[in-house]
Amino acid sequence: MQIREKLAAKGYRMTKPRQEIFNVLCHAPQSVLEIMSNLQKKKLQIDKVTVYRTLTSFVKLGIVEETQFKDKISVYELADQKHHHHVVCDTCGKIEDIELDENLLEEAAKKSSTFQIKSHHLEFFGLCRKCR
Ligand SMILES: [Zn+2]
Ligand SMILES: [Zn+2]
Ligand SMILES: [Zn+2]
Structure with a gap:
């Protein structure tokens, strides 16, 4: 819409x-x-x-x-938007979208818990190009 x-x-x-x-x-x-x-x-x-x-x-x-x-x-x-994750700069807070191949991750989460997994939240932190 x-x-x-x-x-x-x-x-x-x-x-x-x-x-x-x-x-x-x-x-x-x-x-x-x-x-x-x-x-x-x-x-x-x-x-x-x-x-x-x-x-x-x-x-x-x-x-x-x-x-x-x-x-x-x-x-x-x-x-x-399509399901995606973020990389966040530790210094300036800049954020970028990233898409990941998540099949392995989901399988691992299913295997190592007794839960029925419905969603997840995952972020990556580091330094952007300007702050390196
Ligand atoms: Zn995800
Ligand atoms: Zn930065
Ligand atoms: Zn995003």
Whole structure:
């Protein structure tokens, strides 16, 4: 479903800030600070309160997912993506999406527990190119 339809279905209008924040999030998972700086790079004047408010409604509407990493900084990314994982930079907090071949991992988890495994959460930490 398009974002415009998703908003409309819940009685929200598509506004310029909403559209622009959505566009910025299409490229990569980002923290509020990164979203702000990407909006500024595009010469868009959207204040922090609006960004927070927009993200909160996007999360509520299921358009965006919020994840907290170990330093408690929230990162936002579009919700309907293929299952994937993240690498997080220990120094600057930059995040990248990665896809893994997970068959072995799932098999191992099944074999070594008595649980019926339904989901998992896995992150990798290290140093990004800039911080090395
Ligand atoms: Zn996975
Ligand atoms: Zn870094
Ligand atoms: Zn992601």
